[in-house]
Amino acid sequence: MAQAAGAARTVILTVDDDPGVSRAVARDLRRRYGESYRIVRAESGATALDALRELKLRGDQVAVIVADYRMPQMNGIEFLEEALDVHPGARRVLLTAYADTSAAIDAINVIDLDYYLLKPWDPPEEKLYPVLDDLLEVWRSAEYRSVPTTKVVGHRWSARSSAVREFLARNQVPYRWYSSDEPEGSRLLAAAGQDGLRLPLVITADGTVLVEPADAELAAQVGLATTPAARFYDLVVVGGGPAGLGAAVYGASEGLRTVLVERSATGGQAGQSSRIENYLGFPDGVSGAQLTDRARRQAAKFGAEILTAREVTGLEVDGSARSIRFSDGSAISAHCVILATGVSYRQLGAPGLTELTGRGVYYGSALTEAEACQGQDIYIVGGANSAGQAAMFLSRRAKSVTLLVRGSSLTDSMSYYLIQQIEHAPNIVVRTGTVVEAAHGTDHLEQLTLREVASGRSEMVDAQLLFVFIGAAPHTDWLGAAVLRDERGFIIAGPDLTGGDGHPPAGWELDRPPYHLETSVPGVFVAGDARAESAKRVASAVGEGAMAVMLVHRYLEQS
Ligand SMILES: Cc1cc2nc3c(=O)[nH]c(=O)nc-3n(C[C@H](O)[C@H](O)[C@H](O)COP(=O)(O)OP(=O)(O)OC[C@H]3O[C@@H](n4cnc5c(N)ncnc54)[C@H](O)[C@@H]3O)c2cc1C
Numbered sequence: 001m002a003q004a005a006g007a008a009r010t011v012i013l014t015v016d017d018d019p020g021v022s023r024a025v026a027r028d029l030r031r032r033y034g035e036s037y038r039i040v041r042a043e044s045g046a047t048a049l050d051a052l053r054e055l056k057l058r059g060d061q062v063a064v065i066v067a068d069y070r071m072p073q074m075n076g077i078e079f080l081e082e083a084l085d086v087h088p089g090a091r092r093v094l095l096t097a098y099a100d101t102s103a104a105i106d107a108i109n110v111i112d113l114d115y116y117l118l119k120p121w122d123p124p125e126e127k128l129y130p131v132l133d134d135l136l137e138v139w140r141s142a143e144y145r146s147v148p149t150t151k152v153v154g155h156r157w158s159a160r161s162s163a164v165r166e167f168l169a170r171n172q173v174p175y176r177w178y179s180s181d182e183p184e185g186s187r188l189l190a191a192a193g194q195d196g197l198r199l200p201l202v203i204t205a206d207g208t209v210l211v212e213p214a215d216a217e218l219a220a221q222v223g224l225a226t227t228p229a230a231r232f233y234d235l236v237v238v239g240g241g242p243a244g245l246g247a248a249v250y251g252a253s254e255g256l257r258t259v260l261v262e263r264s265a266t267g268g269q270a271g272q273s274s275r276i277e278n279y280l281g282f283p284d285g286v287s288g289a290q291l292t293d294r295a296r297r298q299a300a301k302f303g304a305e306i307l308t309a310r311e312v313t314g315l316e317v318d319g320s321a322r323s324i325r326f327s328d329g330s331a332i333s334a335h336c337v338i339l340a341t342g343v344s345y346r347q348l349g350a351p352g353l354t355e356l357t358g359r360g361v362y363y364g365s366a367l368t369e370a371e372a373c374q375g376q377d378i379y380i381v382g383g384a385n386s387a388g389q390a391a392m393f394l395s396r397r398a399k400s401v402t403l404l405v406r407g408s409s410l411t412d413s414m415s416y417y418l419i420q421q422i423e424h425a426p427n428i429v430v431r432t433g434t435v436v437e438a439a440h441g442t443d444h445l446e447q448l449t450l451r452e453v454a455s456g457r458s459e460m461v462d463a464q465l466l467f468v469f470i471g472a473a474p475h476t477d478w479l480g481a482a483v484l485r486d487e488r489g490f491i492i493a494g495p496d497l498t499g500g501d502g503h504p505p506a507g508w509e510l511d512r513p514p515y516h517l518e519t520s521v522p523g524v525f526v527a528g529d530a531r532a533e534s535a536k537r538v539a540s541a542v543g544e545g546a547m548a549v550m551l552v553h554r555y556l557e558q559s
Helices: 018-033 043-059 074-087 097-109 127-144 159-170 184-192 215-221 242-253 289-300 369-374 383-396 416-424 538-558
Strands: 004-005 011-016 040-043 063-067 091-096 116-119 151-154 176-179 200-205 210-211 232-238 258-261 305-307 312-318 321-326 333-340 344-345 360-363 377-381 402-403 428-432 435-439 448-451 460-461 465-468 472-474 523-526
Touching: 011 043, 018 040, 018 063, 018 097, 018 127, 040 043, 043 063, 043 074, 063 074, 063 127, 074 091, 074 097, 091 097, 091 127, 116 127, 151 159, 151 184, 159 215, 159 258, 159 289, 176 184, 176 344, 184 200, 184 258, 210 215, 232 321, 232 538, 242 258, 242 289, 242 333, 242 538, 289 305, 312 333, 333 538, 369 383, 377 383, 377 435, 383 402, 383 416, 383 428, 383 465, 402 435
Parallel strands: 011 040, 011 063, 063 091, 091 116, 151 176, 232 258, 232 333, 258 305, 333 523, 360 465, 377 402, 377 465, 402 428
Antiparallel strands: 004 040, 151 200, 200 210, 312 321, 321 333, 344 472, 435 448, 448 460
């Protein structure tokens, strides 16, 4: 059985099959954390799991688990996977030899590993303690929110129940899910005096009962900040996707009093991506949720205030102040504003598609689902370059790709080079004048009904994967005429405002032309997908967020 020391109840557990290494890790941990934490040591995955279960039954908390990768019977990843079931809140570190780094990187996705530490970890002051300090802080802040026992009672076919779960998950709020038709779910409903007709029911850690709560009410009750701490800031960032988070990190780290306002959950589109493959520094990809969690913590660490579930509905200029108005009518002001509200991919309206989105039906970015296409007959909707590029990309793996185009040909909407490539690809079929009439499937997409526009004839085809590329719409309607936007609603900035003649836009009163990411209103900048001509990539959104902050400094110096 594991050996324990110290009286404190919160535990740091370490497991290594080499007794010498195991003792050395425990010794180093005890030296730094022994006063505040109980260090528990085990020499195999099985004994460590026994120890974890025992701790669970006693109600002890486990803050961090440090596991060796190469252990007989059960390796470190397998062990951590099981440990996660027992203590899901514990932060996870894998101890590896240099040769095992790729396995450790895989583990980042498999078990949501927080860190892998290379052996030897000497000197611990440089290599071990900073990692542990960070993880303990993360663990404590999750505890501080004190909502690990928030309960959600809902039903899997209730759309609002799914939306609430997603909201909590995307905001990293731990909760327990109970189906309303399970005994414990029924007991909770009864205790709250509910008949289960209005779902979900959310019971917060302090026992407050919320029935079908709206995002803002839920956010406030589970400890997410929804109210600004001040009336005036140096910088307000609207939107908490990669561009907004990038701006918040750089703004706050460079000393600007920064507030970020997000209407739903931080992460934006990237937060919904199962794996981002092309973000610099992550050769094996990174899940959007993980990237978001880190960025959010980073922004908070530098002192950025993050307001969640607050929608911005107006932008006003009052002298040198720029104000943003919330949907409840209240407002905050700042010297500068960065608009980072991103886009949503346009949805197809056919019956069945909404229910199957994410379960065989995908919008916007097919690349992350490429693996799933191996050997499959797949369908793509769209006649523009994005659909063409996806068809070419996915045809490398798919058995066949059918491109469904509403119009009568591709020539008006797609680049010539792509049309040529598609014509030469042996496994791509283009069906012009064809639309998706309905999608069918219970748990996932199984069939599509296709209709020929001219003849009205319908046919049912087997399909497990459908990718839709029918354009993106920016979240900018709320801006009205406050800043110049292009005909599709994207915000125009910098050189694009001055047109070919180099003249600034009408109403521009400064002697200088607009800075690169500056909109038609001085001091109001745009970053990421919402900008006209933007790249629609995570890296470019983050980069523009950082660059916009640099321009904010320049604006503040000169105004
Ligand atoms: C499924 C999927 C997978 C993807 N995969 C990749 C990939 O692998 N690689 C890659 O480079 N790119 C990928 N992308 C594209 C990438 O995610 C986007 O380019 C990037 O997220 C853009 O960042 P952004 O901050 O500009 O906007 P968004 O991510 O769209 O974030 C905007 C945020 O602003 C908030 N917001 C909007 N309006 C308001 C308002 N009025 N008030 C307050 N908040 C508001 C939204 O809720 C949202 O959180 C993917 C996109 C999707 C949908």
